Amino acid sequence: MIKNRNLPNGTRDEFGPRAAVKETISTQLFSIFKQRGFTKLTTPILEYADVFKPLNLANYRPYQLLDEQGEALVLRPDLTLPVARMMSTTGVELPAKWYYGGDVFRVKKQLSGSYNQVTQAGIELVGYGGIKGELECLTIALAGCQTTGIEEMTLELSDARFVEGVLAALPVPEPTKIALKQALFDKNLTVYNQISKLLANTAFGDFLSEWPWLFGDFDTVMKVVKRLPKIPQIETVIENLNVIRQFIKRMAPDQKVVLDLSIPSPQTYYTGMAFRGYTQNATDYLFSGGRYDDLLTSFQQIKEPAVGLAFDVDALADRVPLPEAPKQTLIYFNQDQWAEAEKVLKETPNSTLCLADSREEANRIAVSNNKQLLDLTKEGE
């Protein structure tokens, strides 16, 4: 007899309403992706560990296995890197629009309460370098939340180039910049203040005193950014963010948009704008995405621009109210009535065949599942 019937940490069996809701959500998202011209791509759950080198493995610790030659394999902790790997090996023509659905596996801290297996549904636009790529992703992000029934969602924008651009312009040696960045990301104000004090009397002084708090309402954050001296690289970033803000205003006037220019990029492979959606009082994101123009060079010589996003189907399922199921009918019949039962099944909405061998058993099943029994045998009469 098998002794250990427990599940590995952070995993779960899914059945009943939750499984049904997740299936519905995935179907709704896939239908948006397909309608907008994305093509399905399926990659294996197992990949060589090397594929995920560009990830920050402190945040995405993978489950490791060995193949028959002793080479390190992992259960995929991310779905964007397999797409980049696939693009570099198959020579498909660019630009390309891919969509996918599947589970990612990330070993989380024990007792963190979060799951190690998460279902994602996402898209990748490869070969588009302009801002239209970001706009398409955001259009799909908003449509996805709306279609699946998310009522209130906050859109958070950030940009991987902002922190780097400001640091590059600071008149201090490289090690000081690295220390300042670390203190900013860790929100270690003691160290941050010590370092930024060195620059208090420069053109950056005013801005630096506010940087650790540079998140929140879009327009308020932008006002603080204006205190920076002119840095050409930052100007482009700000322009892009403003274009996105205006686009959202036109598309979804009531959509709440926040900006965070004091955090590390959500993925180490992002090279530009990043966007995430969240709801109040929750730590997980409904979707997360961004631009990653350098990622393909991890796999090939030629650089290709790319941008994408993934919905967290589990996070969506946690927020979407479970649908009220219509009353089900159980059709009880004798084996020689199969053809008749089949006909009734076709004609009766929300019905299923009852495969019990006695009327008594059929009754028990109907009562315990709150279903109505339709008896074709008339045994009980």
Ligand SMILES: N[C@@H](Cc1c[nH]c[nH+]1)C(=O)O
């Ligand atoms: N793979 C990213 C989401 C993404 C898709 N495309 C670009 N980014 C994640 O899991 O966070």
